[in-house]
Amino acid sequence: MASQEIEALTQALARLPGLGPRSARRAVLHLLKKREGALAPLLSALEAVDRRLATCSVCGNIDTSDPCSVCADPRRDQRSLCVVEEVADLWALERSRLFPGRYHVLGGRLSALDGVRPEDLGIARLVQRVEAGGIDEVVLAMNATLEGQTTAHYIAERIEQFPVRLTQLAHGLPVGGELDYLDEGTLAQAMRARRPVA
């Protein structure tokens, strides 16, 4: 029915999380009908991001600059470091505006099932950052899942040798809950009530 180009656009959109074939078709139609108001801004935004996309060499965040906008911000508290599993978690915490420090993205969580070992995650680099000094507090903000908590426990053991306060998010988090899906209120409560790792 539609041309090859329109079909390709529909399929590219349909593969995004949260969109299916039906919503992708509606989105495409919207883009085609609103060329100036919708297609042009989306196209130029994609081009701008594509041109400058970078993984932060300091924290592992994905941004359009390296260091990322968090690491490059002089107002951020350099003495406080929050460790997260994924970039999505960093973004979720940033939306809550509760954490004034910087981040460390592990890139996953330890998993016997999926064969993810400590050396597959950014744990050695985390230890280096802590060892380099200048950090007072490390907040372990893993998901409240078995694998997340296993990862937090492992990191705690690797870091307790250094003179930093080690804390973790309060477990007001629903069991099995993933940070990125939580509402900001729950996240805020968990961050405020963070406590030292026992």
Place this chain on the structure above:
Amino acid sequence: MASQEIEALTQALARLPGLGPRSARRAVLHLLKKREGALAPLLSALEAVDRRLATCSVCGNIDTSDPCSVCADPRRDQRSLCVVEEVADLWALERSRLFPGRYHVLGGRLSALDGVRPEDLGIARLVQRVEAGGIDEVVLAMNATLEGQTTAHYIAERIEQFPVRLTQLAHGLPVGGELDYLDEGTLAQAMRARRPVA
């Protein structure tokens, strides 16, 4: 939190129908993490569509060529014309693969409430197409809404002077139902049972 470019991309996606701020953020993160697999294909598909986007001067379809791929297809039955309110309806009918002819997109429906008059729609051009001859059947495929049926009635009056068979979709359509939201089965039934306008 995120850079200006990433924020702009998130907002451009969030304005698409079916996406909100939350799903747009997840989509952006997916694009950033899968640069080759997701961002690049979406970007090049958008560029290709943007480069060639056109409104068909024959039927009003939106496509990447003019005449559109339906009008330009020599296998389509030129003697059968299906009149729809919107491009979305044309696309919905095409997905059902039930109509072998060509289309005429009105660009809306008559509405006293919204101040849409016959001259605001592609009705004069429809009459011209029918008057030009070579058409045996005109299928009125308006939505089963009050405004859709008012529009169909108006068009029937304008066309009944010409030697064409005038039909409309069977009213197995749910009352108030809009074509573009119907499942293909319902649409198929309505198309197969189309009947002459009384």
